[in-house]
Amino acid sequence: MTHPRPARPRVLTLAVAALTACAVVGGVGPAPASAEARSGMEQALARSEGTTVAQARQQIATENALSAKAARLDASLADSEHAGSWIAGDELVVAVTTDEAAAEVRAAGARPETVRRSQADLDAVQARLDRLARTGGAGGVLSWGADPRSNAVTVEVAAGADDAATEAFVAEAEELGAEVVRSGAEIRPLASVLGGQEYVIDNAYVCSTGFGARDSAGRPVVVTAGHCTEGASRFTFRGTTLGTHRSTRFPGDDWGTIAAASTHTLVAAVDTYDGSSVRVAGSTAAAVGANLCKSGRTTDWTCGRVTGLNRTVNYGGGDIVSGLTEHTACVEQGDSGGANVSGTQAQGVSSGGALYSSGGSLVCGEKVGQRNAAYFQPLNEVLQREGLRLLTS
Template sequence: MSHKRTPRRKAAMAVGGAAALGAAAFLLPHANASQDAGDGGRAPGADGTARTLRATDAPDLDARLRRLLGDTFAGSYYDSGRQQLVVNVVGDDNVIVQAKKAGAVVRRVANSAAELRAATRTLKAEAAIPGTSWAVDPRTDKILVTADSTVTGAQWDRLRSAVRGLGPGMATLKKSAGTFKTFASGGDAIFSRVQGGSVRCSLGFNVTAADGSPAFLTAGHCGVAAEKWSDTETGEPTATVDRATFPGEGDFSLVTYDDPGTRAPSEVDTGDGRTVPISRAAEATVGQAVFRMGSTTGLHDGRVTGLDATVNFQSETDPGGVDTVTGLIQTDVCAEPGDSGGPLFTQDGGALGLTSGGSGDCTGGGETFFQPVTTALRATGATLGGGAGGASGGTDDQAGAGDESGAGAGSGDEAGSGAGGDPVGEGGDSSAPSDASRSGAADDGSSALTGTR
């Protein structure tokens, strides 16, 4: 990052790293159906016919159902196979009729949203163990609790006891073969020199700060690790952290460009001269097809598997401590060190999240967590878009990543949390690692749209 930035350099800095993406119509073919189909889908009728809709329209219906159903709303997810929103309800037949008339597929479930939220608070109080995470799974109407490979012995016993203490039918516990970690090393997008070495992360989205200054969003643990950033490993720093949140209620940083004349476009630079314009900030929906850009591994795709997730990272500053982060998006998209801060987005230009951390890699797969962009924008007062050619900075008027969420796979079936899940108290193998992770080779950027999970 230099003060005299050529248009080519500015575009490259707009987002860290790239694999070719091009126009949205040329995104991964298998993703097009769930993203684009449903245009002109059936409107809900008096008989309660469920409507077909785009994944990008699902959050709007979800938000209306939350308002309509109130305390009887118990979560929802997008069924990409049928292109419909499935909503969970607790209540009488009248409530179900209302939800059906709104256009959703309705399921009557046992656990209310309030009960599930109370259970997550119990987990926070009793099981905030490094290497664990949890999120509500609307596909099973349970909390999916995950422990990475470091959770063994007494810690595993403590976690298992806490989950069992929630009562039958409330939670599922599974093992992850990897290790939960923040992805703050490796990569080649943005650099900072620190005592004892350097830090490398990925830039997420260009924004305009509340005072009108050009800025960008990246991961909070990157902003905590270093104050000054450059787009070359040996270059002079030209961006400074204004605010960083990590750990706690999020993982995001607002970093302002030192040159107030910087005009960085609101787009994802995907290499080979191709970009995806970012037009708005949007909320994620469980089951939604998404794309993740990172400076280490390039373009990868997958699905949202949970919202409002809590992750307990092993503290990097306190050997015996834990860095707990709440309010994250959970996905099955792979990521690796150096991808931290990179953008999670939809093929039609919706900004969803910033890469936080997770387990696994882009060879064996794993779980990856993202900071919701909408939360970062509200907290910092920034608006999406960063100068000439930038987006308007609007935010979809959709439900937040708040109360109801889930960790279900995005396929059209009604399956639960995948292989390796251990319904507590039902005799599963508690020590066996999960094989539910997706695998895929890292994208080498050689083809137009061949992001892999």
């Protein structure tokens, strides 16, 4: 999975020149100035949503509160009693299967919606499809996972894919009651090329930094994508050593950790590519429908919304990754490992995206009039399984 390192486009060189601190952040950027940090996030969301900055500020506050409520309800309701939740305007909607669960949701200030399939039912379908993909292949199937809004597992298939493995997977999915949709995109991990802010792997290919953390001994660690660190030994940032390989989980999951060198200071902030940054205050997971912005060395700072949780993605060649979150921010090759945030809450590191051919390049959907679809590895799972503590400010 190595890729030749290309020349840096001039437009992104300007963003590098604007940096003033030699620090590794989610992206890489200056330490946060609190008012500027909030303003940068709000302005980016306002541009993405076509609203005013004041409206974006209120939207971020509302969605952060609703996402926290979703996390609490998800923890208190059994998988047989609910089937996920999503943000609709200024309210949280929770799919429930029992009257008791509906009462608990109302008491928490959310709106229940009664559905036929529970989370346990949807998880069982996804698990069947995951096993099929890992044993018999998934052909041209791009991704699959539960959608709380449709109360079904949705399966996305590349347009024109009609090989035996694809047909077998689709037949099994339809037998299990999944919804199958066709797409003109191809989904790829995003470890390769097209420059801006970056770190370099083995002097051969490039990715983006994610979040700073500390291990149980207090040592600094950079969290990034696993397909970036897989088989790698040397990581450099702006010409100096970023750190050494610590761990890799890919495929199956998609995270990697780098033991950071003492020459760099890890900052609890995410670069917004306008000379400012957004501080990282925690890692409360965003609900479906919440705002989401990502920082990466190819497409800089882009925003969208969370559209799905626990998605399984087929990157081809037997590389199948489960447990990813889907969103609609523009992500392209080289953004891998970059930071995804909702408000000031860290969400995860970029894993892959649906890319479309255009002029000999692969670009995100919005550049060719299509809907963006990108995926990140949720950060909380990484922190828990690696025994790390997120750096916050």
